[in-house]
Amino acid sequence: xxxxxxxHPHRYLPHTGAEIEKMLRVAGVxxxxxxxxxxxxxxxxxxxLELSPALPEGELLAHLQRLADKNAHADRxxxxxxxxxxxxxxxSVVWRLAGRAEFVTAYTPxxxxxxxxxxxxxxxxxxxxxxxxxxxxxxxxxxDGASALGEAAxxxxxxxxxxxxxxxxxxxxxxxxxxxxxTRHQGIEVVEVPHRDGVTPVGEIRAAAGPETAAVIVQxxxxxxxxxxxxxLAQAAHEAGALLIAAVAEPISMGLLRPPGDYGxxxxxxxxxPLGNHLNYGGPYLGMFAARREFVRRMxxxxxxxxxxxxxxxxxxxxxxxxxQHIRREKATSNICTxxxxxxxxxxxxxxxxxxxxIRRVAEVNARRAxxxxxxxTALPGISRAFAAPVFNEFVVRTPLxxxxxxxxxxxxxxxxxxxxxxxxPELPDGWLVCVTEARTxxxxxxFVEAVKETIAR
Amino acid sequence: xTMPVIFERSVPGRIAxxxxxxxxxxxxxxxxxxxxxxxxxxxxxxxxxxxxLVRHYTRLSHRNYSVDxxxxxxxxxxxxxxxxxxxxxxxxxxxxxxxxxxxxxxxxGALELLWRLEQMLCEISGMDRVTFQxxxxxxxxxxxxxxxxxxxxxxxxxxTRVIVPDSAHGTNPASAAMCGFExxxxxxxxxxxxxxxxxxxxxxxxxxxxxxxxxxTLGLFEEGVCEVAEIVHNCGALMYLDGANFNAMxxxxxxxxxxxxxxxxxxxxxxxxxxxxxxxGAGPVAVKRLLEPYMPAPTVERxxxxxxxxxxxxxxxxxxxxxxxxxxxxxRAYAYLLAYGPLLRQVSEAAVLNANYLLALLRPHFxxxxxxxxxxxxxxxxxxxxxxxxxxxxxxxxxxxxxxFHAPTVYFPLSVSEAIMIEPTETESRQTLDEFADAMIRxxxxxxxxxxxxxxxxxxxxxxxxxxxxxxxxxNLRWAAGGRRGS
Numbered sequence: 001x002x003x004x005x006x007x008h009p010h011r012y013l014p015h016t017g018a019e020i021e022k023m024l025r026v027a028g029v030x031x032x033x034x035x036x037x038x039x040x041x042x043x044x045x046x047x048x049l050e051l052s053p054a055l056p057e058g059e060l061l062a063h064l065q066r067l068a069d070k071n072a073h074a075d076r077x078x079x080x081x082x083x084x085x086x087x088x089x090x091x092s093v094v095w096r097l098a099g100r101a102e103f104v105t106a107y108t109p110x111x112x113x114x115x116x117x118x119x120x121x122x123x124x125x126x127x128x129x130x131x132x133x134x135x136x137x138x139x140x141x142x143x144d145g146a147s148a149l150g151e152a153a154x155x156x157x158x159x160x161x162x163x164x165x166x167x168x169x170x171x172x173x174x175x176x177x178x179x180x181x182x183t184r185h186q187g188i189e190v191v192e193v194p195h196r197d198g199v200t201p202v203g204e205i206r207a208a209a210g211p212e213t214a215a216v217i218v219q220x221x222x223x224x225x226x227x228x229x230x231x232x233l234a235q236a237a238h239e240a241g242a243l244l245i246a247a248v249a250e251p252i253s254m255g256l257l258r259p260p261g262d263y264g265x266x267x268x269x270x271x272x273x274p275l276g277n278h279l280n281y282g283g284p285y286l287g288m289f290a291a292r293r294e295f296v297r298r299m300x301x302x303x304x305x306x307x308x309x310x311x312x313x314x315x316x317x318x319x320x321x322x323x324x325q326h327i328r329r330e331k332a333t334s335n336i337c338t339x340x341x342x343x344x345x346x347x348x349x350x351x352x353x354x355x356x357x358x359i360r361r362v363a364e365v366n367a368r369r370a371x372x373x374x375x376x377x378t379a380l381p382g383i384s385r386a387f388a389a390p391v392f393n394e395f396v397v398r399t400p401l402x403x404x405x406x407x408x409x410x411x412x413x414x415x416x417x418x419x420x421x422x423x424x425x426p427e428l429p430d431g432w433l434v435c436v437t438e439a440r441t442x443x444x445x446x447x448f449v450e451a452v453k454e455t456i457a458r
Numbered sequence: 459x460t461m462p463v464i465f466e467r468s469v470p471g472r473i474a475x476x477x478x479x480x481x482x483x484x485x486x487x488x489x490x491x492x493x494x495x496x497x498x499x500x501x502x503x504x505x506x507x508x509x510x511l512v513r514h515y516t517r518l519s520h521r522n523y524s525v526d527x528x529x530x531x532x533x534x535x536x537x538x539x540x541x542x543x544x545x546x547x548x549x550x551x552x553x554x555x556x557x558x559x560x561x562x563x564x565x566x567g568a569l570e571l572l573w574r575l576e577q578m579l580c581e582i583s584g585m586d587r588v589t590f591q592x593x594x595x596x597x598x599x600x601x602x603x604x605x606x607x608x609x610x611x612x613x614x615x616x617x618t619r620v621i622v623p624d625s626a627h628g629t630n631p632a633s634a635a636m637c638g639f640e641x642x643x644x645x646x647x648x649x650x651x652x653x654x655x656x657x658x659x660x661x662x663x664x665x666x667x668x669x670x671x672x673x674x675t676l677g678l679f680e681e682g683v684c685e686v687a688e689i690v691h692n693c694g695a696l697m698y699l700d701g702a703n704f705n706a707m708x709x710x711x712x713x714x715x716x717x718x719x720x721x722x723x724x725x726x727x728x729x730x731x732x733x734x735x736x737x738x739g740a741g742p743v744a745v746k747r748l749l750e751p752y753m754p755a756p757t758v759e760r761x762x763x764x765x766x767x768x769x770x771x772x773x774x775x776x777x778x779x780x781x782x783x784x785x786x787x788x789x790r791a792y793a794y795l796l797a798y799g800p801l802l803r804q805v806s807e808a809a810v811l812n813a814n815y816l817l818a819l820l821r822p823h824f825x826x827x828x829x830x831x832x833x834x835x836x837x838x839x840x841x842x843x844x845x846x847x848x849x850x851x852x853x854x855x856x857x858x859x860x861x862x863f864h865a866p867t868v869y870f871p872l873s874v875s876e877a878i879m880i881e882p883t884e885t886e887s888r889q890t891l892d893e894f895a896d897a898m899i900r901x902x903x904x905x906x907x908x909x910x911x912x913x914x915x916x917x918x919x920x921x922x923x924x925x926x927x928x929x930x931x932x933x934n935l936r937w938a939a940g941g942r943r944g945s
Contacts, residue, residue: 012798020811022888023811026818027815038678048709051799054800064547064550068567071566071567073555073560102526103734104734107532108735113919117519117521118736124464136936143593144781178778184604185636258496278555279556281781282782283782284787285780296935305930307924307934319933321930325631330632331635335636337627341734341738342734343734343738345734349511356501360500361477368484441478
């Protein structure tokens with residue numbers, strides 16, 4: 001049998017039949033089959049993989065386009081859907097730069113001398129995230145906001161030696177689910193404090209926080225879009241000797257609202273998707289993680305630090321890696337190995353594109369348009385605000401029709417309606433969480449309100 | 459030349475974006491959100507024009523090593539070519555602009571893609587179900603161990619230990635610890651396989667799982683994997699595969715047929731999705747039927763010609779991540795698999811061929827701790843160079859940068875002294891392998907003829923050897939406002 005018989009040239013593989021034969025000879029192997037001689041015969045596949053035949057590029061793309069066309073994406077529908085993922089404008093420059101192949105096809109910067117671009121970009125991202133959150137140190141990114149929160153709870157336990165975390169029920173339900181998954185086997189008890197009228201009751205947090213409490217977890221704006229009394233909640237946590245973990249699902253809010261560092265947060269765990277990252281049906285997203293300086297050696301994830309080379313030139317390296325799994329193994333601060341470096345890069349380009357005035361302006365437009373939409377919607381008969389607390393770019397209204405039904409009818413008219421909250425909060429079967437970002441124009445909002453009006457009148 | 463950080467480019471008043479005007483009534487912000495909630499000082503973000511921004515990041519990109527620019531022989535990290543059409547596919551508006559809360563009837567294309575991908579992954583792995591939630595390989599390890607723990611507890615068993623070979627990735631023990639397990643380390647035998655006698659001694663009723671990498675981190679196939687599975691199953695524990703080296707066995711042998719009950723798949727290593735400077739990745743976990751009830755919710759299901767997300771899974775370990783996993787990465791993986799179909803087998807054939815070819819070129823020049831046929835990667839030792847010339851493996855690695863190559867993985871696995879771990883992957887041509895071998899052999903020669911040049915390498919990079927000790931002692935993790943060096 002000729003060694004390269006049955007070899008099919010493929011566009012991603014450089015090998016020709018003649019080369020394969022030469023290489024086999026150099027390697028001292030008789031055939032491709034013989035390369036696998038050490039694998040026991042009874043576990044070798046005796047049939048080809050049952051996969052559909054290889055597609056040429058044109059057919060491949062056409063197939064994917066057909067699948068993509070079945071989805072009601074945000075260019076096809078006018079979207080008022082938020083709840084943890086946000087449709088913001090992304091300047092072209094963001095992915096033209098972050099999407100450069102030198103960034104996209106690179107690996108973790110283990111050889112710092114040839115990875116200064118990646119490392120410097122991460123250092124700059126860390127800085128920008130500190131600025132945005134008002135915190136002192138930030139890592140180079142984590143998987144997403146929810147898993148970052150899970151890691152934050154474990155870190156708080158390690159820092160305080162206490163085994164209970166209190167979380168408001170107004171924290172995004174996915175975040176709380178992930179929190180429970182992460183803490184279940186670590187001897188950490190998660191206690192939920194129910195929201196009252198859409199916000200976290202400070203008195204009940206104060207009453208629940210005690211000497212066992214490692215951290216109080218609060219999200220502001222919370223899952224209902226409501227802005228929390230964060231300073232008072234931080235104070236309540238600190239009075240009990242606990243840390244305040246600020247969960248952030250919509251970082252654009254920090255362009256306008258007091259950032260966690262200003263209201264006393266000790267750890268920030270958040271979702272960075274809104275900072276220049278696409279919706280991507282849920283991922284890849286960007287876990288943001290920041291903390292007070294003295295906690296840095298307990299932080300999970302990768303850190304990039306500034307240093308100098310032998311000639312005294314500035315340079316950047318991965319640092320305090322002794323916290324990490326490849327050195328500390330089972331005693332590491334977490335098992336995190338991969339991060340979301342590319343998404344962090346996009347977030348950095350986005351933040352740099354906006355600058356301090358731009359991020360404020362974008363945040364203001366979010367708030368103004370959301371408030372405009374809220375006023376117009378609540379002027380319709382049968383629609384009222386569910387909660388009185390101030391909001392940023394999302395709000396809950398009660399609807400006269402079940403929200404699922406309302407959404408279905410709006411869908412027929414080209415609108416992606418708000419989130420029906422009943423699945424997450426059974427006490428709010430008529431709760432409809434509507435999100436309005438700067439990507440929704442006044443014209444779109446007016447058309448949406450009109451469609452809602454006609455739908456509920458039908 | 460020192461490259462400025464973007465904060466040094468900043469000039470107050472510049473901006474590189476044009477946020478829309480509100481075009482709605484402009485009440486004061488204080489009345490809208492409440493004065494006490496307003497931010498007092500703006501974040502000190504850079505203030506640059508769009509061209510400033512473009513030049514800054516373009517120049518940074520030029521200071522980066524990438525697969526598109528050169529060969530990455532980084533063992534166990536598997537850095538292969540990332541097909542371009544996959545980026546176009548993931549960028550389609552129907553995927554990139556799809557909101558994760560979109561009701562299932564309006565996201566049929568995305569759900570169909572995940573469902574089809576699950577079928578493909580099951581066929582390739584020999585498993586029965588796949589969860590897409592984990593965002594990375596290590597995240598998948600953690601998820602799988604939680605499922606194993608939930609399965610055992612459901613049977614009324616509280617097992618406390620996980621066995622991990624000494625050559626395993628550091629994520630294995632770290633993941634086990636996160637799931638509340640104690641880690642028992644088992645050594646390798648003289649052939650580089652897991653030591654069966656040691657495994658038998660360790661395997662008792664307190665063991666929940668064995669975490670095995672196969673081919674292992676020495677680049678060797680576990681010859682006795684079926685006996686290992688028998689030992690582990692006989693004590694009532696489950697077999698977990700660290701799928702880091704799945705690239706070596708596609709279409710050749712299936713983990714499900716080797717006795718594994720669960721595995722994660724490092725999508726970038728196996729299916730060539732780009733790794734973006736350290737992420738994003740994805741770590742879907744494939745499991746046998748017995749673990750299905752414990753999968754993170756929701757799962758992707760098909761009912762007739764409709765696809766849906768099933769969140770009603772009472773025995774689920776819960777979510778490990780918000781939303782539907784790193785979907786954009788799965789679009790790329792799906793596109794990759796469509797491009798190969800049954801020819802996927804050739805990926806592993808070429809990967810293993812390339813590794814054996816390169817090993818043959820290099821073996822006269824370095825020590826080879828385990829002299830066996832390698833799979834898709836192999837481990838050399840720089841012991842000889844260290845003993846004869848006092849040159850450490852790290853220094854040889856740095857010298858390779860001067861020859862235009864990324865360095866191999868060094869000092870891993872920990873079980874080999876002065877380890878040099880090389881993985882060429884299947885997408886590299888014979889010419890590239892020859893050039894790399896030449897560079898390696900020249901560096902080995904320089905250890906004798908010009909040790910100072912090796913010791914002080916690299917010489918041709920934008921910075922010379924960086925002071926990592928100073929970086930960790932005097933932490934500087936952020937630029938401080940006002941241009942001062944921060945902390």
